[in-house]
Amino acid sequence: MKNILLGIGGLVVLLIIVLVTRTFLYGGAPEGVQSVDLPDPPAVSAETAAQHLSEAIQFRTITVAPGDPRPGQEGPWLDLQAWLEETYPAFHAAAGKETVPGGLTLLYTWQGSDPSLKPLLLMAHQDVVPVNIGTEGDWDAPPFSGEIKNGYVYGRGAIDDKGSLIGIMEALDALARDGFEPRRTILVQLGHNEEISGSGAQAGIQLLQDRGVEPVMALDEGFMVLETNPLTGGTLGFIGIAEKGYLTLKITAKGEGGHSSQPPHNSATVRLSRALVALDENQLEADFSKPPISDMMRVVSMEMGFVPRMAMANQWLFGGMLDSQFSATPAGNAMIRTTTAPTMLSGSAKENVLAQRAMAIVNFRIHPNNTPEQVMQHVRDLTDDIGGIEVSEAEGSIGSEASPVSAIDNRAYGVLNAVAGEVGRGAPVTPALVLGATDSRYAAAITDDVYRFMPAIMTEEDITGFHGTNERITVENMGRLARGYGQIVLAMDAGEE
Template sequence: MKKRRLIFGMIGGLLIIFIIVTASNVMLVNSRQPSPQPTEVVINEVKAVEHLSKAIMYKTISYQERSKFDFTEFDNFISFLEEIYPSVHTQLELEKINEYALIYKWKGSDSSKNPIGLTSHYDVVPVLAGTEENWEQPPFSGTVENDKIWGRGTLDDKVGVIGILEAVEFLINDGFEPARDVYLMFGFDEEIGGDEGALKIVNTLKDKGVTFDFVLDEGGAIVENMVPGVDQPVGVVGISEKGSATAELSIEGSGGHSSQPKNHTNIGRIASAIAKLEDTQFKGDLTGPGEDLFEYVAPEMSFPMRYVFANKVIFEPIIEQILLQQPATAAGIHEVLKRHQAP
């Protein structure tokens, strides 16, 4: 009897120690958010919105088959940029690579410093034929309604092109001169890999011996309801890019007559192969950039999540399970590198 009481006492004691230690870990978590520097935005908002809305209307579509590109739309888009950003086009040097990839060079006061680069792309993905009716607003309408701009490219990535040019046009007119050279680089075939755009831009600048201090590209966004346990919007900064892989599955087998179907037709066999492939998911591993993200976001989380993250050493398997449930967070922790050793 005494022995049992002793065991219960020990378990109770350990539990109390566990609670005290883990709870005090939560206390030690301090916000890592920098205090924002308020800036007065003086850009003409109405004009900026109108510019993006109009930019959406150009059907600068990247098709997998390059022969399908309608380059008159690309020509018209470039002319449109020249028209709405006159200062950019008189003050900056514009070099067109492969006719449609654009490099703007903005000379700074000290060209001996390494330049910085801002990049974006103005091509968009096609709209699947027959799905036009499913759109709340037509994909190339650029409709502005209830503080929203609709259409292909609003997020990916005409907003980048227009945003950058809008800012530079404003700064030039405001008499600003950058301290170092600034390159603005816009691709036209990013959605199909960028071989004729971004890659050619890189090669051109490499040949000229241009080395950047840093380059900012698209990626990341201000997201809501994506990070579990955080109610506020989160600014997700993309600091690396994942690769991609395409698998082509083929099968060999005999055919047959539809009056005498086999139990497993070739279609069924290949379908189960696809299902198996889909079931073989990458494991979760909270390390690297994914871990860094949560180091910064965890202090802003609701208590249960903050508790779990403050005691990551203990709860890591649970955290990974939570993050694996959503594609966006799962992508941040998928353990890709070691996966190829798996069966």
């Protein structure tokens, strides 16, 4: 007995040594990130950039439904494009501009002197989401006024995505005024309908693919530096190296129908409910072992206390605990797994009629760890033994796989990492997963190196304006965007890869 106890005691001591050692060895900047010295781009006044953003916000380039803008309603887009030409004359003189056929997406080409270098592709979008009817009065300034007050530019599109669009234009116009002549061709694609389908960006990427263009990097919206991030509470730079995919399934339960005065057990409606409960209780599996999540854990663990760090360093033992901690918040859960969201329901058309078909629409956001086929199989496996359940892709669903995960050991990521570090005043920077969809998902067709980052720093309150009330960006951030994009262009132009 004594020997057994000694044996167990020895094992416990050994386990503790392993856990603690692994914890001390764990964490820090992700491996392989290149260190890059950032060049100084020509100065751009933050106030001027903010004033220009204010003007850009006043063009109501709102997209709501597929096909927007409808024929005859292109005015705001054409006005914005004419305004860009007037406001950024040096860039427009240096670069060629074309409209991508079939829409209002713009593609600029600033020809580089060395055709052996792969071009740089900067992306942003011209359109914005609408303001919910009845909420205009909740804004501190009217949503399409572009009013500048208390150090902020207010208006729909300030963050998503006219801030980036103007930042790119400010940077490139300043470079052109300064006499900069790129060695590496600079491409700028401004999508016209990102908020509905992104068909404009898709067509633009197709055009580049037809021309055999393979960018050294495609840079789009998606992340920034967060002043107080929900993971550690401190400042953290996020660079999106992947984004989730999208799948909508229709789940149908069939039944006999008939009068509700003599209902059967386990009717179509009840079986549909069982299916939804099964989906809710059996989420797709989380996996922390691969980038970007594995990299992100290493970075954030350095900002956390010993116990959470020990859990992250020893996932073989604490994986279940980590899973339940991340899963406790919708944002954390969305980061680690494919999410399951039942959104629409229908049954019978009348209160005293049994449903012959009860139907639910379930929207999945697919993690890079999963494929759409796996999600479909998961749903079939869970609903198979309920009986009378059919699973199919919803009509008109814009199904897409998760994007590939871009590398972090190349110059492109190194440059963004350095810019994010400067914007965050030395705060750590982490690769991250973008939870929504951006135009950049199409760019994967022409380059492995797709990144999602804007050189700005925001608070949690700023982020709530994204698609919401009081969308705004600081005047200072407009200066950071102009400087950051200038740094990215110059640093990529200096690189050989």
